[in-house]
Amino acid sequence: MPNMARSKKHIARREQLVDATMRAITERGRQNLRIRDIAAEAGISPGSVLYHYPELDELLFDVHRVVVERFYQRRVELVESHDDAARRMVAAIDTGLPEGRDDAVAKTLYEMHGLADRSSQHGALMTSLFDREVALYGTILEIGVAAGRFALTGPSRDIARTLVVLEDGFGLHLLSNTTSVDLTLARTLLARYAHQATGCELPI
Amino acid sequence: MPNMARSKKHIARREQLVDATMRAITERGRQNLRIRDIAAEAGISPGSVLYHYPELDELLFDVHRVVVERFYQRRVELVESHDDAARRMVAAIDTGLPEGRDDAVAKTLYEMHGLADRSSQHGALMTSLFDREVALYGTILEIGVAAGRFALTGPSRDIARTLVVLEDGFGLHLLSNTTSVDLTLARTLLARYAHQATGCELPI
DNA sequence: ACAGGATTTGACTTTGTGTTCAAGTTCATA
DNA sequence: TATGAACTTGAACACAAAGTCAAATCCTGT
Structure with missing residues (x-):
């Protein structure tokens, strides 16, 4: 069976x-990505990259898929x-923000x-990731309500969507060079909104 | 005086x-931008583009500067x-979101x-834009408080920053193809947050 | 109207990149 | 260990786009 x-x-x-490719994108950005960079990062020749991925688009799509999956699963x-509703919320917030400028998964996601x-x-x-993130926050909120820890000020779905969009906005600024925004500020404001929405x- | x-x-x-260049970026995206596209869009030859902008980076920087200025001034x-605090807030929200997939200013800004x-x-x-947007929202909030229309649930600066980040997050999704997010949803959720934060x- | 710098152009060169391929190497199986 | 398919490579090739430049044209002040 050859x-x-x-x-x-x-x-x-x-x-x-x-x-x-994830590493190469993290280092050079997607628009400056060359096949030789991928090859060098993988320690093989450019020709081999094409051998395994005749269509570069397919490689980029696989990268996107993997990165979405890793990000969400984590x-x-x-x-x-965590069991406690509040700690679960903090965990969601912390894993939703890029850890630094060299966070390969987050960086690739934004690229x-x-x-x-x-x-x-x-x-x-992207839509599938967004929907699942909303569902994740939605579950956290509902369970928190059921446990008597949260008292929501609006529909859980709306709060969940707002949290996800806030995360994405902060992620954008954290990965750019918006010096007015840093990780501490992002965590603080996200927590403040969550506090306000859940009571x-x-x-944090 | 020649x-x-x-x-x-x-x-x-x-x-x-x-x-x-703004139009070319809107149509082809920044990573696929060619000098000939800019030239074609301007109705001149590629050589002339280089004559007026020997450094392409300088052109791109000017585009960024102009787009930031137009966006903010508008x-x-x-x-x-508007005079009424609530209407001013709505105006801020509406001008902070991309009008559609073909909104050249917003599209270029995100690129x-x-x-x-x-x-x-x-x-x-980007930082200068962010800071000014925060200041704009901050002023709207403070004036609303002074007029007795708003009762803030937290520091005006924090609310302002949250609003700007929310806008940016929605902008990101509206200009991508996240089908779960549309302009109506973005306006609704932004208004809901503003309502919650100002009472x-x-x-809308 | 003319002089001379400013601008425009298109043909040419250069550069950087993807792509192909013949030849060599590795490796799993029989 | 012998076989052939899977894999790897680097050199050659192809191509697209930027950059160069001499010549033509335009423009403005005199």
Whole structure:
């Protein structure tokens, strides 16, 4: 079964290339991305990149998909590692903001926004992430209400959407060079909004 | 005074090129921007573009500067065209969101975020816009309080910053293809937050 | 109307990048 | 270990776009 060989290594290389591309995008930005950068980051030759991904668009799409999945899964895991409603909210806020200028997942995610503009496939990915983030916050809110910790000032869905949009806005500024916005401010204002919307003091 | 000729036409051409570049960016995106696109949009030859802007970066920077200025000035004008605090707030919200997928000023503004990452000059422009937008909202809030129309739930500066970040987050999604977010939703949620923060019902 | 600098142009050169490919190498299986 | 498919490579190629420049044209002040 000679195809088994191809499959295994092929798949491994493709995963490796997705990671390499994430790093390359983090370092150079998507618009300056060259095949040789991906190749160098993966430690192989440019020709091999094309061998495993004849269509560069496919690689970029896989990167987007992986990054969306990692970002979301990490949030779910960290949120679910807490029982207390307030701590769950803080976990959601913390995992929703980029950790720094070198946060590869967050950086790549934002670089992908420029693609969503012209590609409905990328747009669909972004929408799926947005919807799941809203659902995540929605669940946190509802459970908090059920536990008697939160008293919402409006529909949970609206609060959840506002939180996600706020995160994205802060993310944009944190990854740009808007010096008026830093991580502490972002956490503080997000927590303040959450406090106001839930009536629950957050341990931030 | 033969230099007068140069000056006058030179300056006019540069302004014309800035406008042409805005349109080209709106149509093709910044990463696909070619000199020939700018030239075509301006109705001149590619060589002339380089004649007036030997450094493309300088052109891009001028575009950024102009777009920031237009965006902000338009907001100030429309806000100041109202006397009532609530209507001023609505005007601020409406001018802070992109009008559609073809809103050239807003589109260009967001395309520029990708530059701020690597260029401190562009970062400074973005920061200056952010700060002025915060100041604009801050003034609206303070005047509303003085007029007895608003009763703020927190520091006006924090509310103002939250409003600006919310706008930017919505802008990001509106200009991408996040189908879960549309202009109506953005206006509604922004108004709801403003209502909550000021205690004043908005005529939206 | 003329002189001379300012502007415009299109053809040419240069550069940087993606893409192809023949040849070599690795590797799983029989 | 022998075989052939999967993989890798670097050199050659193709191409698109920026940049250069000499010549033509326009413009303004005199």
